[in-house]
Amino acid sequence: MSLPSSLPCVTEISRRHAMAAALAVALVRPAGAQPERLAAVILAHTGGAAITPGRVTLDISPLVENGNAVPVTIAVDSPVDETSFVRSIALFNERNPQPDVFIAELGPRAGRAVVSTRIRLATSQKLVALAQLSDGSWWSDEALVVVTLAACVEG
Numbered sequence: 001m002s003l004p005s006s007l008p009c010v011t012e013i014s015r016r017h018a019m020a021a022a023l024a025v026a027l028v029r030p031a032g033a034q035p036e037r038l039a040a041v042i043l044a045h046t047g048g049a050a051i052t053p054g055r056v057t058l059d060i061s062p063l064v065e066n067g068n069a070v071p072v073t074i075a076v077d078s079p080v081d082e083t084s085f086v087r088s089i090a091l092f093n094e095r096n097p098q099p100d101v102f103i104a105e106l107g108p109r110a111g112r113a114v115v116s117t118r119i120r121l122a123t124s125q126k127l128v129a130l131a132q133l134s135d136g137s138w139w140s141d142e143a144l145v146v147v148t149l150a151a152c153v154e155g
Contacts, residue, residue: 067151
């Protein structure tokens with residue numbers, strides 16, 4: 001008795017499940033992740049101030065083929081005028097040799113609080129974007145990125 005041709009092959013389902021499981025494991029906690037180091041760097045940057053999730057959008061692909069030039073955009077939902085503006089936008093990572101990717105200082109003349117660039121990623125890891133508003137409040141967003149071809153390899 002033969003199976004209908006519309007049914008997927010058992011080996012295809014197994015491969016898909018294996019790839020999905022491997023991706024899920026990588027996203028939960030990449031091997032060699034250093035969450036304590038990331039938390040310490042963020043704490044030093046904010047001076048221990050409370051950080052609230054929201055108002056910041058970290059736009060980066062969740063799956064990156066090559067970590068050498070990864071496009072990233074950080075936007076902050078905030079009015080920009082003489083009294084209410086974004087003071088700084090910063091990006092931190094968990095596993096690159098240097099945890100602070102960049103810090104951009106802005107002011108009321110910025111027009112809008114959006115920063116775009118390309119970064120290098122050593123390997124799969126968590127990224128955290130922070131924004132400090134003129135009232136002193138801190139806001140954040142984070143993303144988990146899977147990198148298939150690493151950059152920043154030392155040694």
